[in-house]
Amino acid sequence: MNSIFDAKLTYKQRKNLPASAFALPKKRKFPLVDKSGKLSIKHGRNALGRVEQEKTDVTPAEAAQVRRAVHRRFPSIGKDKKSESILACRLVDELLG
Numbered sequence: 101m102n103s104i105f106d107a108k109l110t111y112k113q114r115k116n117l118p119a120s121a122f123a124l125p126k127k128r129k130f131p132l133v134d135k136s137g138k139l140s141i142k143h144g145r146n147a148l149g150r151v152e153q154e155k156t157d158v159t160p161a162e163a164a165q166v167r168r169a170v171h172r173r174f175p176s177i178g179k180d181k182k183s184e185s186i187l188a189c190r191l192v193d194e195l196l197g
Contacts (some may be wrong), residue, residue, distance in 0.1 A: 109131060109134075109135060110135075113135055114128075114131060117131060117133060117137070121133045121137070123144075123147045123151075123165070123166040123169035123170055124158070124162055124165060124166055124169075127162075129158075129166075130143075130146075130147035130150060130151065130166050130169075130170075131143055131147075132144055132147060132169070132170065132173055139173055139174075141174055141176075141177070144170045144173060144174040144177055145177060147166055147169075147170050148166070148167065148170050148177065151163045151166040151167065
């Protein structure tokens with residue numbers, strides 16, 4: 101399994117993305133694509149997790165917009181709770197080494 105850190109965009113790559121690549125396009129926050137510009141489920145999952153952490157920078161309406169954008173592009177996220185839990189455990193294991 102590739103590391104979630106492998107999917108990180110550089111400043112230049114992020115700057116060159118179209119607004120439609122972001123879950124929150126007006127603020128250009130929460131990109132949903134990888135380095136190659138393709139939709140990335142890793143970025144979708146990250147957006148959902150990050151929006152919950154950024155309570156001071158994101159309004160409740162914006163958080164709802166991010167959740168809708170992610171679920172629209174990745175309908176499988178959140179549908180299968182068992183596989184979500186397994187993936188979360190793998191990510192934690194990977195991060196803790």
